[in-house]
Amino acid sequence: MDSSSTKITFLPASIRDFFLEVDGISRFTGQFFKTVFKRPFEFSEVAKQSFIVGYKSLGLVTVTGFIMGLVLTIQSRPTLARFGAESWLPGMVAISIIREIGPVITALICAGKVGSGIGAELASMKVTEQIDAMEVAGTNPFRYLVVTRVLATLLMIPLLVIFADTVGLIGSYIGVNIMGDVGLRLYFSQAIEHLDFVDVFPAFIKTFFFGFAIGIIACYKGYTCNKGTEGVGLAANSAVVIGSLCVFIIDLIAVQLASFFM
Amino acid sequence: METVVENMEAQNAAVGKKENDLIVLTEGLCKSFGDNHVLKGINLQIARGENVVVLGKSGSGKSVLIKCLVRLLSIDAGKVIVLGHDIPALGEEELNDVRKKIGFLFQSAALYDSMTVRENLEFPLREMKNQSKDEKEKQVIEDLKSVGLEEAIGLMPSELSGGMRKRIGLARTMILKPEIILYDEPTTGLDPITSKEISRLIISVQQELKTTSLIITHDIECAKITANRILVLKDGVFVAEGTFKELEKSEDKWVRSFFE
Ligand SMILES: Nc1ncnc2c1ncn2[C@@H]1O[C@H](COP(=O)(O)OP(=O)(O)OP(=O)(O)O)[C@@H](O)[C@H]1O
Ligand SMILES: [Mg+2]
Numbered sequence: 360m361d362s363s364s365t366k367i368t369f370l371p372a373s374i375r376d377f378f379l380e381v382d383g384i385s386r387f388t389g390q391f392f393k394t395v396f397k398r399p400f401e402f403s404e405v406a407k408q409s410f411i412v413g414y415k416s417l418g419l420v421t422v423t424g425f426i427m428g429l430v431l432t433i434q435s436r437p438t439l440a441r442f443g444a445e446s447w448l449p450g451m452v453a454i455s456i457i458r459e460i461g462p463v464i465t466a467l468i469c470a471g472k473v474g475s476g477i478g479a480e481l482a483s484m485k486v487t488e489q490i491d492a493m494e495v496a497g498t499n500p501f502r503y504l505v506v507t508r509v510l511a512t513l514l515m516i517p518l519l520v521i522f523a524d525t526v527g528l529i530g531s532y533i534g535v536n537i538m539g540d541v542g543l544r545l546y547f548s549q550a551i552e553h554l555d556f557v558d559v560f561p562a563f564i565k566t567f568f569f570g571f572a573i574g575i576i577a578c579y580k581g582y583t584c585n586k587g588t589e590g591v592g593l594a595a596n597s598a599v600v601i602g603s604l605c606v607f608i609i610d611l612i613a614v615q616l617a618s619f620f621m
Numbered sequence: 622m623e624t625v626v627e628n629m630e631a632q633n634a635a636v637g638k639k640e641n642d643l644i645v646l647t648e649g650l651c652k653s654f655g656d657n658h659v660l661k662g663i664n665l666q667i668a669r670g671e672n673v674v675v676l677g678k679s680g681s682g683k684s685v686l687i688k689c690l691v692r693l694l695s696i697d698a699g700k701v702i703v704l705g706h707d708i709p710a711l712g713e714e715e716l717n718d719v720r721k722k723i724g725f726l727f728q729s730a731a732l733y734d735s736m737t738v739r740e741n742l743e744f745p746l747r748e749m750k751n752q753s754k755d756e757k758e759k760q761v762i763e764d765l766k767s768v769g770l771e772e773a774i775g776l777m778p779s780e781l782s783g784g785m786r787k788r789i790g791l792a793r794t795m796i797l798k799p800e801i802i803l804y805d806e807p808t809t810g811l812d813p814i815t816s817k818e819i820s821r822l823i824i825s826v827q828q829e830l831k832t833t834s835l836i837i838t839h840d841i842e843c844a845k846i847t848a849n850r851i852l853v854l855k856d857g858v859f860v861a862e863g864t865f866k867e868l869e870k871s872e873d874k875w876v877r878s879f880f881e
Pocket of ligand 1: 678
């Protein structure tokens with residue numbers, strides 16, 4: 360890190376830092392893939408971290424998911440009513456939630472809640488030499504701390520998205536019923552009728568990428584923190600900022616790929 | 622008095638030893654951070670069973686030196702051989718195996734603060750697959766007994782005092798029965814009585830496990846109790862070497878100032 364930052368002097372500092380960061384994250388990801396298949400697997404630690412990720416975000420995801428469905432429905436109704444297409448309301452809202460809003464909102468919430476937690480936790484372990492202590496004990500802190508956390512976000516964020524989608528649809532059902540009277544079964548049959556494999560599958564796949572990106576970036580910022588106590592706040596902060604940014608970038612790429620292949 | 626005599630014997634025995642009986646050997650070890658040249662050619666030899674103390678002012682690079690010995694920091698130039706292994710050249714797996722034979726007590730004790738004392742001590746044992754749960758449990762308790770803190774087994778690190786943390790840190794360091802223990806300022810931040818207790822503990826641990834110790838400190842009392850041989854670090858090199866008594870009467874005013 361020292362050497363590479365001194366070598367490249369012709370670029371402005373901010374651009375140089377950007378490339379160094381990308382380089383750092385790529386190496387870190389490489390190390391993840393090198394370590395993840397090595398024995399012994401930390402099953403119990405992955406389970407514990409998954410529980411923490413899921414448990415930490417569940418409340419927030421429920422509330423935002425519900426509001427998201429409700430608001431989307433209430434706001435779309437007048438537009439559709441103008442065209443006399445109110446019966447499309449459930450289908451339209453379902454597509455928006457499942458394809459786009461559910462995954463992105465959930466991922467952003469997790470980038471904030473989970474990303475900052477992981478970033479701060481690992482960074483404080485780093486600055487208080489706990490990670491060094493694991494290293495000199497001959498254990499592999501990367502496997503114990505990083506791999507387990509990344510696997511946890513990788514597995515849990517898709518589950519949280521499915522959950523948020525469901526809660527969002529329930530919110531939407533209630534939104535529909537504020538002004539009309541649609542039975543639960545009718546509502547869901549209308550909602551699902553318009554859903555295609557093309558809507559569901561790419562949306563589901565991209566949530567794994569969201570989960571991975573949020574986990575790996577938070578771990579990277581925490582694990583490589585080297586600026587003392589001040590660095591802990593910085594690590595948590597940039598874990599959230601870069602994590603959220605990555606969610607949007609992945610979303611953009613996913614849309615392009617999906618429309619290319621489907 | 623008895624320990625002093627023993628110490629002298631250990632030192633005399635060490636003098637005639639061949640190179641491969643050296644636990645630690647560094648030659649021309651250099652380490653810089655940018656323009657900050659911290660270590661400028663450290664030559665260090667520690668024989669089996671010796672207690673070596675490195676004295677130096679705050680910021681002189683003592684912590685950097687022992688971190689280089691276990692490759693927590695990479696070196697810029699020179700040779701580092703610990704337990705017969707060329708540390709900078711080792712692969713990751715081999716390095717981990719060597720590290721298991723080296724104990725390292727951090728300046729801050731570095732207890733894992735999300736784990737209880739028990740889990741802290743069990744952590745280094747987790748990769749020992751040939752040990753049953755009961756054996757591990759027994760070892761943890763034995764270990765806590767030897768630092769005199771069995772009753773702390775269920776506590777979290779945040780519930781411990783500074784002195785207790787150091788002891789638990791030492792217990793965790795001991796648990797793999799290392800051949801050499803590196804102590805980074807074991808007594809800093811403690812009252813004189815507790816410091817003395819920790820220093821005695823270092824000696825008793827050494828006798829119990831038959832380890833070699835490298836103790837980094839600027840606490841002269843600790844050096845007096847623990848050292849067979851003292852090295853003084855200044856401006857990135859060792860400027861003086863000898864027993865406590867020899868250095869106490871050193872010609873060099875700067876060296877002598879440590880002992881006043
Ligand atoms: N990771 C690092 N990056 C940059 N500089 C460092 C790093 N670690 C140590 N230094 C520098 O090396 C020098 C020696 O630091 P070191 O921690 O070894 O001092 P010390 O002798 O252990 O002091 P103390 O008794 O206060 O612990 C200091 O000037 C410090 O700024
Ligand atoms: Mg130090």
